[in-house]
Amino acid sequence: MKKTYNINNKGYYGEFGGAFIPEMLYPNVEELRQNYLKIMAEPTFQDEFNQLLKDYVGRPSPLYYAKRLSKKYNTKVYLKREDLNHTGAHKVNNTVGQILMAKRLGKTRIIAETGAGQHGVATATVCALMGIECIVYMGEIDIARQAPNVARMKMLGAQVRPALSGSRTLKDATNEAIRDWINNPVDTHYIIGSAIGPHPYPDMVTKFQSIISEEIKWQLKEKEGKEDPEYVVACIGGGSNAAGTYYHFLDNENVGIIAVEAAGKGIHSGESAATSVLGKEGIIHGCKTLLMQTLDGQITEPYSISAGLDYPGVGPLHSHLYKSGRGEFYSATDDEAMTAGLELAQLEGIIPAIETSHALAIFEHKTFKPDDIVVISLSGRGDKDLQNYIDYFKL
Amino acid sequence: MTLKQVQGDDNKNMNRINQKLQENKKLLSIYFTAGYPNIDDTVRVIKDLEKSGVDMIEIGLPFSDPLADGPTIQASSTAALKNGMTTETLFKQLKDIRQTVTIPLIIMGYFNPVLQYGVEDFCKKCQDIGIDGLILPDLPADVYDEAYKATFEKYGLINVFLITPQTSNERIRYIDSISNGFIYMVSSASTTGAKSGFGNTQTDYFERINSMNLKNPQIVGFGISNNDTFTQATQYAKGAIIGSAFIKHLTHNGITTIDKFVRSIL
Numbered sequence A: 001m002k003k004t005y006n007i008n009n010k011g012y013y014g015e016f017g018g019a020f021i022p023e024m025l026y027p028n029v030e031e032l033r034q035n036y037l038k039i040m041a042e043p044t045f046q047d048e049f050n051q052l053l054k055d056y057v058g059r060p061s062p063l064y065y066a067k068r069l070s071k072k073y074n075t076k077v078y079l080k081r082e083d084l085n086h087t088g089a090h091k092v093n094n095t096v097g098q099i100l101m102a103k104r105l106g107k108t109r110i111i112a113e114t115g116a117g118q119h120g121v122a123t124a125t126v127c128a129l130m131g132i133e134c135i136v137y138m139g140e141i142d143i144a145r146q147a148p149n150v151a152r153m154k155m156l157g158a159q160v161r162p163a164l165s166g167s168r169t170l171k172d173a174t175n176e177a178i179r180d181w182i183n184n185p186v187d188t189h190y191i192i193g194s195a196i197g198p199h200p201y202p203d204m205v206t207k208f209q210s211i212i213s214e215e216i217k218w219q220l221k222e223k224e225g226k227e228d229p230e231y232v233v234a235c236i237g238g239g240s241n242a243a244g245t246y247y248h249f250l251d252n253e254n255v256g257i258i259a260v261e262a263a264g265k266g267i268h269s270g271e272s273a274a275t276s277v278l279g280k281e282g283i284i285h286g287c288k289t290l291l292m293q294t295l296d297g298q299i300t301e302p303y304s305i306s307a308g309l310d311y312p313g314v315g316p317l318h319s320h321l322y323k324s325g326r327g328e329f330y331s332a333t334d335d336e337a338m339t340a341g342l343e344l345a346q347l348e349g350i351i352p353a354i355e356t357s358h359a360l361a362i363f364e365h366k367t368f369k370p371d372d373i374v375v376i377s378l379s380g381r382g383d384k385d386l387q388n389y390i391d392y393f394k395l
Numbered sequence B: 001m002t003l004k005q006v007q008g009d010d011n012k013n014m015n016r017i018n019q020k021l022q023e024n025k026k027l028l029s030i031y032f033t034a035g036y037p038n039i040d041d042t043v044r045v046i047k048d049l050e051k052s053g054v055d056m057i058e059i060g061l062p063f064s065d066p067l068a069d070g071p072t073i074q075a076s077s078t079a080a081l082k083n084g085m086t087t088e089t090l091f092k093q094l095k096d097i098r099q100t101v102t103i104p105l106i107i108m109g110y111f112n113p114v115l116q117y118g119v120e121d122f123c124k125k126c127q128d129i130g131i132d133g134l135i136l137p138d139l140p141a142d143v144y145d146e147a148y149k150a151t152f153e154k155y156g157l158i159n160v161f162l163i164t165p166q167t168s169n170e171r172i173r174y175i176d177s178i179s180n181g182f183i184y185m186v187s188s189a190s191t192t193g194a195k196s197g198f199g200n201t202q203t204d205y206f207e208r209i210n211s212m213n214l215k216n217p218q219i220v221g222f223g224i225s226n227n228d229t230f231t232q233a234t235q236y237a238k239g240a241i242i243g244s245a246f247i248k249h250l251t252h253n254g255i256t257t258i259d260k261f262v263r264s265i266l
Ligand SMILES: Cc1ncc(COP(=O)(O)O)c(C=O)c1O
Pocket: A089, A090, A115, A116, A117, A118, A119, A193, A194, A195, A235, A236, A237, A238, A239, A240, A241, A242, A307, A308, A309, A353, A355, A356, A379, A380, A381
């Protein structure tokens, strides 16, 4: 049988994945597990999903040949413009899919966690679209550093509840969302924002995001006469834009898979979120995966200038790509990312999200050949990060 | 050999939890977080609980991200970790516990710290100390059954599973079939520390479980905080577990009036 990096029928990627959840969550997660593939395969679901991606999200997102960037790094760089999606990031691909899923499961209340606020905004948006109640958990620290997105969620009618425990960032917002789900097991669907959490979430989110690589294939065929680039590059928080960017190339080993994590102030500075290097196998948010923890198994508090990468774990697919050697993993520091973000603004006229800037910092770490086609997931736009860029560069 | 002797021998080998479950009374089990309020309080709290007439104790191994817990137990866990509590420290504190304490002791925690310690090493250590069982809410029944049941049993440990009002009868039967102590009957769909008081929804659920005639007795937990709720819950179950209410007592009164708290329940 051909080697596959995809999920197996027990919900694992290699040794990673599974559903390590308290019994209180079992009925919800099991209901989803039994139904998600069936629902996603329904023609009416696919029609509605594709229609919304087209008319509401604005897909297909362009695959843009970045001429000046290519020239500077002497290789062929394409940017997959997820930043041009409605709400400004890839996150909406997943929330459109999950809100349709929630409706088919008869759910009337939506909860979500958010770090940078992009997933929160994308969730609040689809809830407004469908007229469904929406509650978003967000770490108190992130509420402060992503103020524009908090305002957007409120304007969209969502309730933003601060997570006050732990590091008061994404991990803690996720804990609070899970607790909410435990307390509201019947009417509520939890829209997880990344390729993390108990099975079937990593797979479901990956499949909704896989539209990214599906489009890359035909767009590249149009532009270059071939479907497969030499490399696909993405930043990794939990790993949803990366999972979507890699998906259709996973089992084609001619395509190099490159992941860029957030090194924060430096991998060994004690203030980092470079999970593949600093992490060890364990359980976080119901999933067996690589995560940053003490020797004693306490989950540690990550750090990154980017709220969307500030997560102590990675999705199980990415742990598997790392461990198996299928993926090349790099990490970019705050400084490298900020510099790469500014560079993209000035070379191509595109201001990226700080999360995305980490992917763009790949050129600090790897030299490509002139003929290589390198597709970078431009996961989001930088509007939400303007204040951080202003403060950093004293603009 | 007389029948009496046989029973006596059996009892000696029997896990303390099973012995306790055979007693003809309703059982009070208390949860507390190890290393709370102060790092060195663990053993004192256990001894005082036993002296005050508690039947069974759940020793909470604190975790950084306790998903199934409400604010009270979260806060005590955070405080215990700040106090320096670790798995190794807890084992050291409990080293001589069986020289004085005879009631069943259960460690309750999350799976990741156990996984990092090494599941087999953890179980072995528990046996050495005289721990009788484990409650690990995020170790699912099927994973336990497949990967860890044999190890737990090798070291004489009883693993306790939770059921909730949403758990299907089929799954309850499955959980009953892989349990060999008691079933932890979570009173309502909630994290720990929910407000107390039982309505018709709870009593219907308790009655539904009762009518299933499970092989394992049930002990009710979540939302039990005083004599009223203890009495109500134990109408339908072999016993009840108090957690958050006891942690609150420790927070407000320290560890010197544990007997007063227990007397207010029984
Ligand atoms: C623009 C953008 N890119 C990337 C991420 C990281 O998430 P993921 O790794 O799931 O793609 C986020 C998260 O908020 C984001 O907003």
